[in-house]
Amino acid sequence: MSLNCDIVMDLVALYHDGEASKTSEAAVRDHLKECKHCREYYRQYGVSDPATQNFNFSSNGNYSDLAKQMRVRRLWTFVAVLSYVSASLCALIMLLMRIRED
Ligand SMILES: [Zn+2]
Incomplete structure (x- = not known):
């Protein structure tokens, strides 16, 4: 299942907060691997949120440290x-x- 960039950008917020469904999450992740533009957008999104500045899906580690x-x-x-x-x-x-x- 491949998504277009606009849909991915809408889903990035949910994906970033870990609130997307499993299907959306997998689709967004696949798209981010393939699409440089959306990857950059996702990276920017992560940076603008001081709570979770790490790209690379490592927020689980931070939560367990906390x-x-x-x-x-x-x-x-x-x-x-x-x-x-x-x-x-x-x-x-x-x-x-x-x-x-x-
Ligand atoms: Zn894209």
């Missing part, structure tokens, strides 16, 4: 909360022991 960063950040938050809670608990226990000694 997810990893968020997991690490969540882990550190958990560790911080945990150490705060255990420090408070220790202080409380020491206080109770001191009261009992009196």
